[in-house]
Amino acid sequence: MHADPKGVLTGVHFLDGDHACCEGTLAAGARFAAGYPITPSTEVVERFASRIPTVGGIFIQMEDELAASIAIQGAVWAGAKAFTVTSGPGFSLMMEHIGLAAITETPCVFVDVQRGGPSTGLPTLPGQADMMQARWGSHGDYGIIALCPNSPQECFDLTIQAFNLSEEFRVPVMMMMDECVGHMTEKVVIPEPDQIEITPRRYTKLPPEEYRPFEPREDLVPDMVRAGEGYRFHVTGLTHDERGYPNMSVETQDRLVRRLLAKLEPLANGRSLWETENLEDADVVVVSYGITSRVAQRAIQLARSRGIRAGKFRLITAWPFPAERIRELAGRVKAFVVPELNLGQMVLEVERAAAGQAKVIPVSHAGGTVHNPDTILNAIVEAAR
Amino acid sequence: MTPTTTLEIPEGAQNPVEPFLRMDRMPHIWCPGCGIGTTVNCFTRALLDSKVNLDKVAIVSGIGCTGRVAGYARLDSFHTTHGRAIPFATGLKLANPELQVVVYSGDGDLFAIGGNHFIHAARRNMDLKVICVNNMTYAMTGGQSAPTTPAQAISATSPYGAFEPTFNLVALAEAAGASYVARWTTYHVKQLSRSMEEVLKRKGFCFIEVLSPCPTLYQRRNKMGDGLDTMKYYKEASKIRHGAPTSECTLSKSGEIVVGKFVDRDRPDYLELLRAQMTESLGERYVEREASCSC
Numbered sequence: 001m002h003a004d005p006k007g008v009l010t011g012v013h014f015l016d017g018d019h020a021c022c023e024g025t026l027a028a029g030a031r032f033a034a035g036y037p038i039t040p041s042t043e044v045v046e047r048f049a050s051r052i053p054t055v056g057g058i059f060i061q062m063e064d065e066l067a068a069s070i071a072i073q074g075a076v077w078a079g080a081k082a083f084t085v086t087s088g089p090g091f092s093l094m095m096e097h098i099g100l101a102a103i104t105e106t107p108c109v110f111v112d113v114q115r116g117g118p119s120t121g122l123p124t125l126p127g128q129a130d131m132m133q134a135r136w137g138s139h140g141d142y143g144i145i146a147l148c149p150n151s152p153q154e155c156f157d158l159t160i161q162a163f164n165l166s167e168e169f170r171v172p173v174m175m176m177m178d179e180c181v182g183h184m185t186e187k188v189v190i191p192e193p194d195q196i197e198i199t200p201r202r203y204t205k206l207p208p209e210e211y212r213p214f215e216p217r218e219d220l221v222p223d224m225v226r227a228g229e230g231y232r233f234h235v236t237g238l239t240h241d242e243r244g245y246p247n248m249s250v251e252t253q254d255r256l257v258r259r260l261l262a263k264l265e266p267l268a269n270g271r272s273l274w275e276t277e278n279l280e281d282a283d284v285v286v287v288s289y290g291i292t293s294r295v296a297q298r299a300i301q302l303a304r305s306r307g308i309r310a311g312k313f314r315l316i317t318a319w320p321f322p323a324e325r326i327r328e329l330a331g332r333v334k335a336f337v338v339p340e341l342n343l344g345q346m347v348l349e350v351e352r353a354a355a356g357q358a359k360v361i362p363v364s365h366a367g368g369t370v371h372n373p374d375t376i377l378n379a380i381v382e383a384a385r
Numbered sequence: 386m387t388p389t390t391t392l393e394i395p396e397g398a399q400n401p402v403e404p405f406l407r408m409d410r411m412p413h414i415w416c417p418g419c420g421i422g423t424t425v426n427c428f429t430r431a432l433l434d435s436k437v438n439l440d441k442v443a444i445v446s447g448i449g450c451t452g453r454v455a456g457y458a459r460l461d462s463f464h465t466t467h468g469r470a471i472p473f474a475t476g477l478k479l480a481n482p483e484l485q486v487v488v489y490s491g492d493g494d495l496f497a498i499g500g501n502h503f504i505h506a507a508r509r510n511m512d513l514k515v516i517c518v519n520n521m522t523y524a525m526t527g528g529q530s531a532p533t534t535p536a537q538a539i540s541a542t543s544p545y546g547a548f549e550p551t552f553n554l555v556a557l558a559e560a561a562g563a564s565y566v567a568r569w570t571t572y573h574v575k576q577l578s579r580s581m582e583e584v585l586k587r588k589g590f591c592f593i594e595v596l597s598p599c600p601t602l603y604q605r606r607n608k609m610g611d612g613l614d615t616m617k618y619y620k621e622a623s624k625i626r627h628g629a630p631t632s633e634c635t636l637s638k639s640g641e642i643v644v645g646k647f648v649d650r651d652r653p654d655y656l657e658l659l660r661a662q663m664t665e666s667l668g669e670r671y672v673e674r675e676a677s678c679s680c
Contacts, residue, residue, distance in 0.1 A: 004542075006672075031480075031674060032476065032479065032480050034472075034476060053663045053667055053670075053671050053672065054667065054670045054671065054672055055672060056672035056673065056674050057674045058479045058674055060475070060479060062472060062475075062505075063472075063501050063502060063505040064501060066468075066469060066472070067469065067471075067472035067501075067502055067505075068472075068476075070466065070469045070472045070473045070476070071472045071473065071475050071476035071479075072467060072476055072479070073465075073473060073476060074445070074463070074472070074473040074474060074475060074476025074477035074480070075476035075477065075479065076476075076480075077461075077463065077477060078476070078477045078478075078479075078480035078481035078484065079480060079481060080480040082480070096389065097466065099467070100465065100466050106625055153398045184524040189632070226481075227443045227477060227481065227484055228440060228441050228443070228461065228481055228483060228484050229440065230440040230459065232439075232440075232459050232460055232461060233461060233462075234407070234455070234463075235462070235463050235464065236455075236456060236464035237464060237466055237598075238464065245410060245456070246408075246456060246464075291386035299432060310513060325482075385616070
C-alpha cells in the first residue's frame with residue numbers, strides 16, 4: 001500500500017539525519033513514539049513531538065529508556081506502528097526489551113544514533129561501536145535486522161524500509177545511525193505519498209476460535225491481532241507454544257527459537273541492501289558503512305588515482321550480514337579493508353565470511369571523529385601489495 | 386474419622402468465574418494457601434458485576450507469582466518483563482484509549498524494579514488500574530527480601546532479619562498522584578471485589594494493594610502458620626478506616642493492618658491533559674490520534 005498522505009512532507013528539504021529519520025517514521029505510518037532524551041539522538045523525537053499533534057498520534061517522553069522501549073510494544077499490540085530513539089547508554093538499557101520484541105515477535109523500530117563509548121563515553125561525538133550490541137545485546141538466541149544509513153536522505157529512506165521490514169518479518173529493526181550522519185545537513189527529497197511503498201501489518205483473517213497467535217505461516221512469520229477485538233489472546237516473554245501459552249519443554253524452546261532465526265533467512269543474502277562500485281576488477285575491496293563509508297569513498301578514489309584497483313562494498317543491511325556475497329567476493333579479490341569507528345566489530349563478520357580466502361585488514365578507530373582518508377588509503381596500498 | 390459427604394455436581398455446571406479464565410491452562414502454578422487465586426476470583430467477580438465489555442479489557446503483568454495472573458485471565462493479556470508492566474500498559478492505553486487497561490503484578494515487580502514507572506504513571510494520572518498483590522516477599526525466586534518486607538522478618542536474603550525501612554505503598558501512591566488508593570487483604574473478598582469494580586468504572590490512575598499470604602516462603606520462614614492462620618491474622622489485625630491518612634497506614638510484621646479506601650479524588654487524566662494543552666496551543670490544527678490505525 002501507499003503512504004498515508006497525512007504523514008508525508010512531500011518536497012525538497014534541507015535536513016539533518018535525525019530530522020530526516022523523523023520524517024521517515026511519519027511517512028512509514030508511525031503514529032506512536034516513546035523516548036528519553038539522549039545526545040545525539042534527541043532531535044528525532046523533538047521533531048516528532050512537534051509534528052505528531054497535527055498528524056494524529058502520540059509522543060510520550062518516558063521516565064527512562066526501559067520504559068520507552070516497552071511502551072512502544074504496548075502501542076504496537078494496540079495497533080500502532082511505533083518506535084523509540086536513543087544512543088549509547090540508552091541503547092544498553094533497551095536490550096532487555098529488544099529480546100522481548102524478538103520473542104513476542106513485536107514489529108517495532110529502534111533508532112540508535114551511535115556515539116563514542118563505552119558508558120557515557122563521548123556523548124556528542126561519533127562512534128560505530130554498537131554494531132555487535134545491536135545484533136547480540138539481549139540474552140538468548142534471536143534475530144534482528146539492522147540498517148546503516150550514510151546520509152540524511154538515507155535516514156529518511158531506510159527508516160521507511162525499517163518499518164516495512166519489521167512488519168514483514170515481525171522483528172525489531174535497528175536504524176544504526178551515527179552522530180555524524182545524525183547531525184549532518186543535506187538535501188532530502190521526500191516523494192509524493194503514492195511513491196512511497198508501505199508494508200501494512202498482516203492481521204489474521206481467522207475468527208477468534210480458530211486463531212492461534214504464534215502459528216507461523218509458510219514464511220515462518222505468524223499473523224497478528226491487536227487488543228480490543230475479541231481475540232482474547234495471550235502474549236508472553238516466556239517460551240510459548242503456538243497458542244501463545246507458556247511451555248517449558250525442550251521441544252517448544254527448540255521450535256520457537258530456531259524459527260525466530262530461520263524466518264530471517266530470506267533476508268540474509270538475496271534481499272540484503274548494499275552499494276558497490278568497481279568490484280569487477282577490484283583487487284582490494286573496502287567494506288564500510290555509515291559515515292565511515294563516505295570517508296572510505298575518498299580513500300578509494302585516491303587509491304584508484306594511484307592505479308590501485310580498489311572497489312567499494314558499502315553495507316546498508318548490517319544484520320543479517322550478507323555473508324554469501326562477501327564469501328563470493330573473497331574468492332576473487334586479494335584483500336578486504338574494513339574501516340570502522342570501533343576497535344573491530346563488523347570486520348569479524350567479514351573475516352568469518354571470507355574464511356581465509358582473502359586477507360582481511362581492519363582499520364580501527366576508537367571514535368570521536370572520523371578516519372583520515374589517508375589512513376584508509378595506506379591500508380589499501382598495503383593490502384594491494 | 387469424620388464421615389465425608391459426597392457433593393453431587395450437576396452435569397455441565399461451572400463456576401461463574403470460569404468464563405473469565407483460561408480453563409485450558411488450569412491447574413495454575415500457585416501454592417496451596419497462596420492468596421493470589423483469591424484476588425483473581427475477586428477480580429473476575431468485579432468484571433462480572435461491572436458489566437464491562439470484556440473484549441475491551443486488557444490485562445498486563447510483570448514477572449513473579451502475581452505476574453502469572455495475565456496468563457490465566459481470558460482477556461487480551463500480556464505477560465511482559467520484570468517491573469515494566471506499567472510502561473507497556475501505558476503504550477497500550479495511549480495507542481487505543483478505548484481499552485480498559487489493568488496492571489496486575491506483585492510488590493517486588495511494581496515497587497522495586499518497577500518503582501520508577503509506578504510513580505511516573507501515577508504522576509501522569511495515566512488511566513490504568515493497578516492491582517498489587519503484596520505478599521511481602523519475592524515468592525517466585527524463593528522468598529527473598531522485597532521493599533515491602535517488614536523489619537525483623539526472615540527471608541532468603543535476610544536470614545538474620547530484615548532491617549531496611551519499607552515502602553508504605555498506599556502513601557507512595559497518594560504522594561505520586563494516584564486518583565484512587567485502597568488497601569484490602571485476601572480476607573476482605575467482598576470489599577476487594579467492590580473496590581476492583583469501582584476502579585473498573587473510574588478514570589485515572591487507580592491503585593489497589595492487596596495483602597496476601599505466601600505460606601510456602603514468607604509465613605513458613607517466619608513461623609506465622611499456614612494460609613488459614615494468615616486469614617485469622619488478617620481478620621483480627623485489620624481495621625477498616627476509609628479515608629485514613631495514608632501516612633498512618635504503614636504495615637509491620639504482625640501489627641495492625643489499616644484497610645479501606647484512602648484516596649478518591651478527581652484529577653484530569655493524561656489524555657485529558659494532553660487534549661486540553663494541544664487544543665489550547667494548536668486550536669483546529671490539533672488532530673486527535675486515530676483509535677488504532679490499520680496500517
